[in-house]
Amino acid sequence: MRRVVFLGPPGAGKGTQAALLAQAEHLAHLSTGDLLRAAVAARTPLGLEAEGHMAAGRLVPDDLVLRILAERLRQPDATRGFLLDGFPRNIAQAEALDRITPIDRVLSFEIPGDLLLRRLTGRRVCPKCQTVYNVETRPPRVEGRCDNDGTALVQRPDDHPGPVETRLKVYAEQTAPLLGFYRQRGILRSVDARGTPEEVSARIRRQLEDPR
Ligand code: AP5
Numbered sequence: 001m002r003r004v005v006f007l008g009p010p011g012a013g014k015g016t017q018a019a020l021l022a023q024a025e026h027l028a029h030l031s032t033g034d035l036l037r038a039a040v041a042a043r044t045p046l047g048l049e050a051e052g053h054m055a056a057g058r059l060v061p062d063d064l065v066l067r068i069l070a071e072r073l074r075q076p077d078a079t080r081g082f083l084l085d086g087f088p089r090n091i092a093q094a095e096a097l098d099r100i101t102p103i104d105r106v107l108s109f110e111i112p113g114d115l116l117l118r119r120l121t122g123r124r125v126c127p128k129c130q131t132v133y134n135v136e137t138r139p140p141r142v143e144g145r146c147d148n149d150g151t152a153l154v155q156r157p158d159d160h161p162g163p164v165e166t167r168l169k170v171y172a173e174q175t176a177p178l179l180g181f182y183r184q185r186g187i188l189r190s191v192d193a194r195g196t197p198e199e200v201s202a203r204i205r206r207q208l209e210d211p212r
Pocket of ligand 1: 008009010011012013014015016017032033034036053054055057058059060061062065085086087088089093119120122123124132133134135137138158167193194195196197198200
């Protein structure tokens with residue numbers, strides 16, 4: 001059973017790679033961002049509390065995120081192995097995760113800042129099926145429309161310049177310290193996140209198969 005964490009700045013391609021790997025290896029893809037966005041869309045009390053933090057690019061308070069994640073980890077598919085995408089985001093969350101489950105590998109997505117900005121500003125999402133596109137690197141067949149259901153694609157509210165700047169700052173201040181946390185435990189591996197999704201996938205597989 002694999003228990004993997006994807007760590008990396010906003011726009012590094014964690015969600016894209018998590019979807020590919022989860023499908024190939026029958027792992028549960030646990031994205032706290034997706035879980036929170038679903039709660040926002042459903043207007044649940046938790047979603048209403050998270051919404052303002054997310055739109056501004058700040059982290060959602062730990063207790064809310066932990067509640068949503070612990071519930072997801074209890075679902076049957078997650079007991080066969082999982083891939084955490086966007087969690088943990090700070091040391092307190094990593095310590096809380098330790099109390100819930102062991103982790104086998106943490107993959108750090110390494111990517112230059114200018115490429116991150118291009119990926120973030122070019123991202124478009126289908127609000128119905130959540131498929132992620134990119135105007136530059138993964139355009140839909142018909143401009144502005146989802147390939148699966150024809151729905152008009154939207155830009156995430158936190159992909160606008162102000163929130164993007166906040167998210168990058170939050171990553172540097174609160175999430176990057178996790179690299180040292182997991183390096184010390186000997187389970188951290190780096191992945192070059194430049195290049196096509198297929199190239200990045202191949203690097204991820206190599207790191208996961210490396211027994212060191
Ligand atoms: P979350 O949804 O987790 O966002 P994020 O970490 O900022 O990551 P992104 O989804 O922006 O990027 P990604 O790395 O998944 O890139 P993607 O694959 O889409 O979190 C959103 C918010 O929720 C947070 O700001 C916070 O408020 C809250 N939150 C979530 N978790 C939390 C937690 N644990 N604690 C507290 N708050 C939390 O790719 C980006 C674009 O690039 C796409 O358009 C894609 O098509 C394109 N692309 C991807 N790979 C490639 C490639 N190889 N080549 C070319 N284009 C590519």
